[in-house]
Amino acid sequence: MVDEALSAGAVARRLGVAVTTLRTWHQRYGLGPSEHIPGHHRRYTRTDLVRLEIMRRLTAEGVSPAEAARWARQAPDPMANGTVIPTPIHPTGRDGGGTIPVGRAGPAARGLARAAMRLDAAAISETIAHALAAGGVVATWDALLRPVLAGIGERHAATAGLIEVEHLVSRCVSEALAAASRAKVPTGPARILLSCADEEQHTLPLEALAAALAEAGVSYRMLGARVPVAALVEAVNRTGPAAVVLWSHTRATADPAQLSALLAAPRRPLLVLAAGPGWRADTLPAGVVRPVDLAEAVSLSTAVRDALDQSRRD
Ligand code: B12
Numbered sequence: 001m002v003d004e005a006l007s008a009g010a011v012a013r014r015l016g017v018a019v020t021t022l023r024t025w026h027q028r029y030g031l032g033p034s035e036h037i038p039g040h041h042r043r044y045t046r047t048d049l050v051r052l053e054i055m056r057r058l059t060a061e062g063v064s065p066a067e068a069a070r071w072a073r074q075a076p077d078p079m080a081n082g083t084v085i086p087t088p089i090h091p092t093g094r095d096g097g098g099t100i101p102v103g104r105a106g107p108a109a110r111g112l113a114r115a116a117m118r119l120d121a122a123a124i125s126e127t128i129a130h131a132l133a134a135g136g137v138v139a140t141w142d143a144l145l146r147p148v149l150a151g152i153g154e155r156h157a158a159t160a161g162l163i164e165v166e167h168l169v170s171r172c173v174s175e176a177l178a179a180a181s182r183a184k185v186p187t188g189p190a191r192i193l194l195s196c197a198d199e200e201q202h203t204l205p206l207e208a209l210a211a212a213l214a215e216a217g218v219s220y221r222m223l224g225a226r227v228p229v230a231a232l233v234e235a236v237n238r239t240g241p242a243a244v245v246l247w248s249h250t251r252a253t254a255d256p257a258q259l260s261a262l263l264a265a266p267r268r269p270l271l272v273l274a275a276g277p278g279w280r281a282d283t284l285p286a287g288v289v290r291p292v293d294l295a296e297a298v299s300l301s302t303a304v305r306d307a308l309d310q311s312r313r314d
Contacts, residue, residue: 005035005043014049015056022052024133029069031055051075062111064123065130100155100165105147112148116169124169128176137180137212138295145173149204173204177211186219191305193241193269195223195232197258197278202249205276205294209245212298218305229258236265242308243271243301248278256283263287271304273297 012019026032031051033042044052051072058068100113108131115123131140152169156162192213194206203225213220223235236244244262248254256279262272263285272288275297279290291297 005033005045006049007041007043008033011044011049011052015052017056018134021134024130025052025055025065025069028130028133029055029065029072031069031072047075059111060107062107062114064111064115064126066126067123098155098159100148100151100162102147102151105143109144109147112144113151116148116152116165119164119168121168121172124172125176128172129179132176132180132211137177137208137215138298141208141212141294145204145208149173170204174207177204177207180211181207181214184214184217186214186217188219188309190219190221190239191242191308192218192220192301193223193235193239193244194220195227195235195244195246196225197246197248197253198228198255199226200248200250200253200278201225202247202276205249206245206247208294209275209297209301212294213301216298216302218298218302220301229261232258233261233265236262236269237267240267241269243273243304244269245273245275245297245301247276248274249276250278251280252278254278254280254283256285259288260285270308271300273300 006014008019008022012022015022031048033044034048035043035045037043054072054075055065055068058071059065063071098117100116102109102113108127112124112127115127128140128144131144135143148169152162152166156166194210196203196206206222206224210220210222221235221239221241223232227235232244232246246258246262254276259272259274262269274284274288274290281290284290289300291300
């Protein structure tokens with residue numbers, strides 16, 4: 001326990017969290033340094049540290065940051081006698097039974113899975129928004145959203161249940177990614193066209209790509225779900241994108257003729273990406289690239305945008 005007030009860096013080291021996380025907890029949840037000596041940076045007192053330790057512990061256990069902060073703020077002053085650190089009684093509400101498997105994903109994913117089973121939209125949204133603010137889009141997708149979405153799919157395949165959970169989580173993920181995209185609207189012409197294949201309704205991975213591109217400062221156009229091939233080619237001919245990312249999640253929507261149509265378009269894009277688990281590598285037309293994950297889709301899109309901008313300057 002400390003005897004004197006600490007800097008943000010010292011608190012971050014003690015708790016094993018990033019200084020940016022401390023800043024987020026301060027700005028969003030009011031868990032900031034309370035000692036203020038005029039002309040100096042604010043410092044964290046012993047009481048602040050106890051509260052932040054509760055915040056760290058509960059969020060690591062998968063409690064949503066808003067709920068954890070409520071508990072942390074209620075912590076009595078440790079200088080007072082008889083202090084008892086509160087422990088939350090675990091989440092209220094019925095969870096409908098069972099769990100969503102998240103494999104080796106961390107506590108945040110387990111917390112999100114529990115909130116999903118309780119159909120607790122506020123906690124789902126809060127957990128996703130916090131992860132996006134703290135770690136960015138790619139990390140949030142890979143470490144939090146993807147394991148939970150895959151777990152929902154797995155559980156649905158085994159039980160034919162959880163459709164309500166799947167719909168609620170999908171909605172919350174869409175809203176959080178849209179908010180992240182709006183927060184960083186890139187300037188400059190939209191050189192990347194994002195589209196789902198014909199009849200394809202799985203849009204979340206493309207929404208993650210849109211938010212990640214916005215975060216990287218790359219402008220895009222998003223056509224969304226179920227785009228007939230004639231409409232896709234029309235959009236390409238009207239906007240002349242550097243790259244088109246065509247998403248197919250299942251074999252049923254992965255007709256390679258859609259990719260051939262893009263390659264034959266009068267304003268053929270420099271790069272055509274066949275993204276998603278629907279596509280079969282051995283049926284892709286020559287010249288089509290298949291990214292393995294979100295990070296690769298972002299870096300390929302960024303590189304082709306840069307190449308086009310460079311060639312226009314030369
Ligand atoms: C959410 C969801 C829905 C939502 C979609 C909402 C939305 N707005 O997107 C709704 C309810 C609409 C839906 C509908 C259906 N669904 Co659905 N759905 C899912 C679920 C749970 C998550 C989808 C998702 O976003 N996955 C993202 C991650 C988890 O998928 P991933 O494969 O691991 O992705 C990796 C790779 O693709 C790779 N990658 C490679 N390149 C790139 C590029 C980029 C940019 C990114 C991001 C990633 C990437 O990295 C990814 C991870 O980052 C999946 C389960 C699952 N495992 O995917 C079922 C699932 C895909 N659905 C399934 C089915 C059957 C359907 C329906 C046919 C159900 C029905 N009877 O109506 C319809 C299909 C409608 C249609 N024609 O498209 C099956 C598909 C089975 C199959 N292989 O054919 C699944 C696998 C569930 C299951 N186990 O049964 N679904």
